[in-house]
Structures are given as structure tokens and as C-alpha cells.
Amino acid sequence: MSHILLRHREIPDLHKFNVYKKNGGFSAFKKAVTKMSPSQVTDEVKNSGLRGRGGAGFPTGLKWSFIDKNIWPHYVVANADESEPGTFKDRELMEMNPFQFLEGLAIASYAVGANVAYVYLRGEFWQIAEAMDKQIAEMEEAGILGDKLFGTDYSLRIYTHVGAGAYICGEETALLESLEGKRGQPRNRPPFPAVAGLFGKPTVINNVETFANVPMILANGADWYKSIGTPDAAGVKIYSLSGRVRKPGNYELPFGSTFRQLIYEHGGGVQDSRPVKAIMPAGASSSLIVANDKVLDTPIDYAAVRTMGADLGSASVIVLDDTVDLKWVISKTLKFFKHESCGKCTPCREGTFWMNNISKRMQNGNGVKNEDVDLLLNVAKQIQGKCLCALGEFSTMAVVTGIERFPEEFNRA
Amino acid sequence: MSLQQKYPKEIKQILSKYPPEYKRSAVMPLLHLVQKDEGFVSKESMQEIAGLLGITETEVGSVVGFYTLYQEKKAGKYRMQICTDLPCALRGADEFFNQVCEHLNVKDGETTQDGLVTVEHVMCLAACDRAPMFQEQGPDGIKYHEYMTIDRVNEWLQSLKQVETGEKR
Numbered sequence: 001m002s003h004i005l006l007r008h009r010e011i012p013d014l015h016k017f018n019v020y021k022k023n024g025g026f027s028a029f030k031k032a033v034t035k036m037s038p039s040q041v042t043d044e045v046k047n048s049g050l051r052g053r054g055g056a057g058f059p060t061g062l063k064w065s066f067i068d069k070n071i072w073p074h075y076v077v078a079n080a081d082e083s084e085p086g087t088f089k090d091r092e093l094m095e096m097n098p099f100q101f102l103e104g105l106a107i108a109s110y111a112v113g114a115n116v117a118y119v120y121l122r123g124e125f126w127q128i129a130e131a132m133d134k135q136i137a138e139m140e141e142a143g144i145l146g147d148k149l150f151g152t153d154y155s156l157r158i159y160t161h162v163g164a165g166a167y168i169c170g171e172e173t174a175l176l177e178s179l180e181g182k183r184g185q186p187r188n189r190p191p192f193p194a195v196a197g198l199f200g201k202p203t204v205i206n207n208v209e210t211f212a213n214v215p216m217i218l219a220n221g222a223d224w225y226k227s228i229g230t231p232d233a234a235g236v237k238i239y240s241l242s243g244r245v246r247k248p249g250n251y252e253l254p255f256g257s258t259f260r261q262l263i264y265e266h267g268g269g270v271q272d273s274r275p276v277k278a279i280m281p282a283g284a285s286s287s288l289i290v291a292n293d294k295v296l297d298t299p300i301d302y303a304a305v306r307t308m309g310a311d312l313g314s315a316s317v318i319v320l321d322d323t324v325d326l327k328w329v330i331s332k333t334l335k336f337f338k339h340e341s342c343g344k345c346t347p348c349r350e351g352t353f354w355m356n357n358i359s360k361r362m363q364n365g366n367g368v369k370n371e372d373v374d375l376l377l378n379v380a381k382q383i384q385g386k387c388l389c390a391l392g393e394f395s396t397m398a399v400v401t402g403i404e405r406f407p408e409e410f411n412r413a
Numbered sequence: 414m415s416l417q418q419k420y421p422k423e424i425k426q427i428l429s430k431y432p433p434e435y436k437r438s439a440v441m442p443l444l445h446l447v448q449k450d451e452g453f454v455s456k457e458s459m460q461e462i463a464g465l466l467g468i469t470e471t472e473v474g475s476v477v478g479f480y481t482l483y484q485e486k487k488a489g490k491y492r493m494q495i496c497t498d499l500p501c502a503l504r505g506a507d508e509f510f511n512q513v514c515e516h517l518n519v520k521d522g523e524t525t526q527d528g529l530v531t532v533e534h535v536m537c538l539a540a541c542d543r544a545p546m547f548q549e550q551g552p553d554g555i556k557y558h559e560y561m562t563i564d565r566v567n568e569w570l571q572s573l574k575q576v577e578t579g580e581k582r
Contacts, residue, residue, distance in 0.1 A: 083536075084537070085498045085499050085536070085541070086537075086541055087539060088541055090539075091539045123480070124482070124548060124555055125539075126556075127556065130554075159430040161438070161441070162441065162442060162445060164444070164445065164482040164483055165480050165482040166479065167537075178441070179438060180437060180438055181435075181437035181438045181439065181468075181476065182437075182475075183476060199432065242504075242542055243500055248541065249542045284499055284537075316541075318500055318503070332498065333499060336498055336499070336537070
């Protein structure tokens with residue numbers, strides 16, 4: 001099957017305006033603005049079954065329909081903060097097929113009645129942001145962005161905004177704070193962004209990959225999109241495959257593909273032909289899944305991964321083989337979360353600090369002490385369910401599931 | 414020279430992105446301008462940005478302190494920021510980091526004697542499939558260097574040194 005999102009793999013130079021346009025580009029946006037009402041666009045996306053690709057998997061059309069129509073103006077924000085260890089899919093989309101993403105963002109903006117949209121890119125994507133500014137200018141020149149588009153009354157401007165190195169800004173309310181020029185610390189909810197988001201106004205925030213799906217759905221119809229994937233999850237997903245595989249990279253597969261297909265058919269198998277010990281399907285935030293045959297051969301969608309005791313998240317699949325020490329793995333994830341905790345909620349700020357300390361102690365060669373394992377679990381359980389956002393929760397996943405599912409690695413067998 | 418004297422066009426362009434009543438949003442892009450220009454963010458620049466946006470210096474400082482790409486202290490002209498997070502480490506990033514430190518005779522966070530390069534470890538940069546890798550932060554902004562080996566680091570260092578001698582002449 002040819003790609004729906006990573007179309008640049010079949011179409012050379014798709015990142016160029018004329019090439020994208022020649023391959024049907026911007027016709028979906030034009031169709032939306034000239035032939036469809038905003039609610040028709042939202043309904044089409046709703047009917048397609050598209051779910052958010054940033055991690056939570058929330059139904060996209062439903063999210064758009066929540067926007068408060070009594071308060072104006074509305075904003076749309078693209079979350080291009082891609083910072084989860086193991087995730088690098090939005091980067092490829094924005095580098096190689098940027099116009100499809102921008103067109104999707106434009107369609108979403110029309111659907112919710114926004115005249116201004118922002119792309120929040122992580123600071124490290126400096127070069128992508130520079131290129132995107134030029135791409136936006138090209139769209140303006142061609143009359144695809146700007147005032148009174150396609151002879152209608154609809155106007156739209158898109159602006160890039162570059163972050164500066166903070167994982168937490170991938171969390172949507174922290175992202176909004178950052179976009180408002182503040183420290184990227186999550187907000188209390190409610191109110192949700194659909195009611196009070198950017199500058200206190202109703203705002204829709206979606207991931208880059210989510211937007212990239214939208215032009216294809218409008219061009220080919222909701223039924224076409226729904227025919228791909230599983231009843232739980234329609235369409236395709238880009239898996240960022242990393243870790244101990246021979247061919248790490250992004251692979252676009254329909255939902256319902258298996259980890260075995262991903263790792264062996266696409267990823268070329270495991271380095272040195274070792275067996276897979278554990279899979280982290282959602283990057284560093286992930287629970288550790290024991291990689292048995294049943295897990296490897298189960299068709300993957302959001303619900304299926306949940307039955308494995310994990311979440312699919314943004315599908316950043318980190319593969320761990322039998323040579324990898326899981327105590328070392330959690331020392332890496334804890335170091336990350338300790339660094340990235342924004343400090344707002346005490347359980348997360350203190351908990352990640354102390355879990356990191358304990359984990360370092362385990363790594364120091366003095367051996368794993370039983371009381372340290374107990375203490376780790378104790379601290380982790382005190383973080384869970386007690387923080388404003390998911391970061392605290394995420395920091396505990398590998399720790400708790402590592403100890404519970406691989407007790408022998410923590411002297412618990 | 415003040416920021417406004419140096420970058421009038423850039424500042425105007427940055428401010429045009431946000432509603433006038435929410436110009437505080439411009440604090441991050443303005444700080445990027447300073448970071449790129451100075452190699453860090455000086456107190457004077459923070460004061461100027463505060464004045465430009467009608468916020469306090471403390472508010473600007475709180476943003477500088479929060480985000481890792483703004484630095485409050487001068488370091489080498491180029492910062493070599495090596496990702497050693499889990500996916501990169503599974504592909505040899507820790508070993509690469511140690512090799513680089515040994516090769517340049519520095520420890521984490523230190524600068525080479527000629528003041529050219531500061532080596533730091535950083536968190537995930539969304540390049541997990543191309544590890545080992547590092548990010549260059551310096552006068553040319555931010556660039557990625559991927560599929561790294563010590564030989565390729567040397568080539569990069571040579572190119573930096575050529576730019577340096579070119580500038581001095």
C-alpha cells in the first residue's frame with residue numbers, strides 16, 4: 001500500500017510547493033472553504049474515526065465540536081513539540097511533507113472558525129521552523145493563506161512559534177502557557193482549552209500527525225479512511241521504531257498490524273539476532289511489556305495495547321533485547337523525568353528526584369537492596385494520581401511495570 | 414548596541430505574530446534572538462526585552478531559567494549537545510559521549526581550551542533512529558549532526574576551525 005502520510009517516500013520533492021500542489025495539494029482545503037460548512041468538515045472528520053496522534057487518542061472531530069461558539073475569537077494550535085524519547089515522526093512529516101500538515105491545520109482552522117493558527121515547534125526544530133516560515137509565505141503568495149480566501153469571507157494566518165527545550169510543553173496546557181510567554185507549567189482543568197485556551201479563548205490543539213491525516217480524509221472521504229485500520233482505531237499510524245533493532249526509523253502502518261511485523265518485517269529484526277525481551281510502545285513514558293509470542297502477534301490498536309498493560313501513546317516503540325539491563329533502563333527514564341518535571345506539583349518534583357537517586361544507587365554496583373526496590377515502588381505509588389498532568393504518572397510507568405513484570409531483574413524472583 | 418538598534422526588522426516581525434494586547438508571547442522568540450547573538454542571555458538584554466514587552470525583568474528571568482536552550486552564562490562559541498537518553502543510549506550514545514570528552518579533554522559541561530566548543534549531555538532531540546547524534550547550538554542557530562563517529566566529529570571541528578581562522582584574517 002502506498003503511504004497516506006509519508007507520501008514523500010513515493011513522491012520526490014514533495015516538500016516543494018509546486019510538487020505538493022501538482023499532486024492534489026490544497027484541493028481539500030479549497031473544497032472545504034468553498035463547498036462545505038465548518039460543521040460539515042467537522043462531521044466528516046468525526047465520521048472518519050480519526051483519533052488524536054499525540055498520545056491520548058482522543059477522537060479528533062469530537063474535540064473540534066467541543067469548541068465554545070459563544071466566545072470569540074477561536075484559535076487552533078499545532079503541537080509540534082515532539083519530545084518523547086523515542087518519537088521522531090512529526091519531524092519527518094514536517095521536513096519531508098510539510099504542506100500536507102499545514103493544509104490539515106488550515107482545514108481544522110476553517111472547521112472551528114479560527115482566523116489565526118499557531119505551530120508550536122520545539123526549540124531544537126529551529127531549522128524546520130525557518131523552512132516552515134518560507135512555506136507559509138509561499139501559501140500566502142498563492143492565495144491559500146491570507147484574507148478572503150478563494151473568493152469567500154474566510155481569512156486565515158498561520159504563524160510558527162519556537163519553544164526552547166522543555167518536554168512538558170508537549171502537554172497542551174503547558175504549551176499554551178509557553179505560547180503566552182510564560183514558564184511551561186500545566187494549567188488546572190477545567191476549564192478545558194475548548195472553552196478557555198490560548199489568550200483565554202476557545203482553542204483546539206492537535207498533534208502534527210493528526211493534522212496531516214485531515215486533507216486525505218477530506219479528499220477521499222470518511223468511509224475510505226474508516227475502511228483502513230480496526231474498528232477501535234481507523235486509518236494509519238506512524239510508528240517511530242528505535243532501540244535494539246537493525247533498521248530504526250519511521251514506519252507508517254495501518255492499525256491492526258503487529259509488533260512482530262513492525263520489528264521483523266520493517267525494522268529488519270533485532271541487532272545480533274537476540275530475542276526481544278521487552279517493548280516500550282509509548283517511549284520513555286511507557287509501561288514495559290513482556291515480549292512474548294502473544295504480544296508480538298496481537299493486532300495493535302489503542303484497545304489492544306491496553307490489554308497488554310500499556311498505552312500506545314504516540315507509538316514510539318523502543319525495543320529492548322535480552323542483553324539490556326532493566327535497572328539501567330529505569331535509571332535512564334528517571335533521569336529524563338527528573339530533568340523534565342516542571343516543578344509545579346510536589347509529588348512529581350520531589351518524587352522524580354528521589355526515584356532518580358534511588359535508581360542511581362542501584363546502578364552503583366552495590367547491588368540491588370530489597371528495601372530500595374520497596375522504596376522505589378512506594379515513591380512511585382505516591383506520585384500516581386496526584387499530579388495536574390500526566391508527567392508524574394509517566395515517570396512511574398517503567399519503574400512499576402519493570403519491577404512487577406521482570407522481578408528477577410530486581411532480585412525479586 | 415541595544416537589541417532594537419541591532420535587530421529592528423526582526424523584532425517588528427516577531428511582534429506582528431501576536432495580538433498587540435498579548436505581546437508577552439514574543440518573549441521566547443526575542444530570547445532566541447539574544448541567545449543566538451550573544452551565545453547566552455545577558456542581564457542587559459533581559460532588561461531590554463522586559464521593557465519592550467511591558468513585563469518585569471523577573472518575568473523574563475523566570476522564562477530564561479525554565480527552558481534549557483537559554484543559557485545565563487557564557488560558554489564555548491559552539492555548544493555540542495549530545496543526546497544520551499534511552500533510545501540513543503541503546504545505540505551507543507553513552508560510549509560516544511565518553512569518547513568525545515576524552516578526545517576533547519573535557520568533562521560534561523566543560524569547554525575546550527581554545528574556547529571553541531562546550532560539551533554537554535542533553536535530553537531527547539527526536540533523532541533516536543540516527544544515534545549517536547548531537548545538536549550544535551551557536552552563532553548559526555541550531556543544527557543537528559547525526560550518525561556520528563569520532564571521525565565525523567573531527568571533520569566538524571575542522572570546519573569550525575576553518576571558519577574561525579577565516580574570521581580572524
